[in-house]
Amino acid sequence: MLHWRSLVSALKLAEPPRRASMPVSKVYETSIDRLSILEPDGTFDESLGKGVIPDGDAVKLYEHIMLCRKFDEIAFKLQRSGRMGTYPENRGQEATSLGAAYALESKDWLVTCYRENAGLFWRGLPMEKILLHWMGDERGNQIDSELRVTPLAIPIGTQMLHAVGLAWAYKYQDSSSVSCTFFGDGATSEGDFHEAMNFAANLDIPTLFFCQNNGWAISVPTSIQCSADVLAQRAVAYGMKTIQVDGNDIFAVVKAVRDAAAYMRETSKPAFIEATTYRLGDHTTADDARRYRDAEEVEEWQGRDPVIRLRKYLEQRDLWNQSKQDEMEARAEKTVAEVVKNAEGIEPPVTEDMFDSMYASIPENLKTQRRTLRTSSLGQDPSQLPVRDTART
Missing domain, CATH: 3.40.50.970 (Thiamin diphosphate (ThDP)-binding fold, Pyr/PP domains)
Known part of the structure; x- marks a missing residue:
């Protein structure tokens, strides 16, 4: 059984055909004024x-x-x-x-x-x-x-x-x-x-x-x-x-x-x-x-x-x-x-205005928040307002 080194040395590898070297050319050139x-x-x-x-x-x-x-x-x-x-x-x-x-x-x-x-x-x-x-x-x-x-x-x-x-x-x-x-x-x-x-x-x-x-x-x-x-x-x-x-x-x-x-x-x-x-x-x-x-x-x-x-x-x-x-x-x-x-x-901004500039049409959850704020601002005790359950199910 031939050792792999002997096998490699015995092979005559064909050299790739020679071809003329390709010239290097510019593909893009610019300057900035x-x-x-x-x-x-x-x-x-x-x-x-x-x-x-x-x-x-x-x-x-x-x-x-x-x-x-x-x-x-x-x-x-x-x-x-x-x-x-x-x-x-x-x-x-x-x-x-x-x-x-x-x-x-x-x-x-x-x-x-x-x-x-x-x-x-x-x-x-x-x-x-x-x-x-x-x-x-x-x-x-x-x-x-x-x-x-x-x-x-x-x-x-x-x-x-x-x-x-x-x-x-x-x-x-x-x-x-x-x-x-x-x-x-x-x-x-x-x-x-x-x-x-x-x-x-x-x-x-x-x-x-x-x-x-x-x-x-x-x-x-x-x-x-x-x-x-x-x-x-x-x-x-x-x-x-x-x-x-x-x-x-x-x-x-x-x-x-x-x-x-x-x-x-x-x-x-x-x-x-x-x-x-x-x-x-x-x-x-x-x-x-x-x-x-x-x-x-x-x-x-x-x-x-x-x-x-x-x-x-x-x-x-x-x-x-x-x-x-x-x-x-x-x-x-x-x-x-x-x-x-x-x-x-200028007069201070109305607190409710903060809901008006986020969306083109105010989503329902923000409408609810705004109503809650409005009620609270009118003097109702915030602790008596309904609390929405936000716990994940």
Whole structure:
């Protein structure tokens, strides 16, 4: 009996036929453009920015940003004095949502998270609504549908699915409306982000995914959260038209959003914008960014502040001066003070109202609970009310 080693050595194995080596070829190659028009020192690229924002509108946008910053300042003080709950400052990021809201049409939907005050107020959302929301009053999220603005979305990334659904519905109605959803860099690591992107790309749904990359997902820097060179690369994987913009340059934001909207209306396809920006404050009033951010980093970004940048642009064109600045700041102070008075003076909500906003048609079990609450509220001893047996059988 042959040993297996001898048997193997005795076999003459046929070599596979040689074939010419196949050349390596590229199957896909792309690049991502970055758009910047207005530099931090006020230098303006006329070739790219001419006609993007008329002078009169530029003044209005600047006044609006300053009003929003005053709102931010006072909202922060309300929280610190115990008159409002947790609040996320918008300071430093105002040009992103404001530029988008300005560039889009009133028929388009703004689907936000929680750091887009400037865009929401430009669209017409009363400032009182934002204060009520952070005061814990659900009436802050009861918004006139004519504004085409959704309530604030606190869970990270969930609003992107809603934006795709809205745009899909309007596409079925043969409408030219598009949706624009805002989210931060941290949301690009959520499953909802990829589901929404995949759905919109595969079904050709005109949704603008607007990523406000402020460099930090609370305390996690983008460099740790994502290995890609730029977050816009993630959109390339879904075959989307994409661009990166200087998010503190309102001219670049307006042009990028306007171009994306025109593309979506023409093709019914989605688009992606990554706006690089920075939150100058903490993540929220429950956070202390000094524990994870260097003071030098914050100081560097303060030099890129969208407010300072736009003011330099206006001053260089003799459209703004210190006298106008003083007058505008006084108006902003008065306006926000009136808003706070209105929000704090509103009658407390009726307890029964908490049953009304969950379902389109209230189910029977909640109707029963509401009747029980109503009876109890009228003074009947709750201990005498019938108790439903909820034990499992």
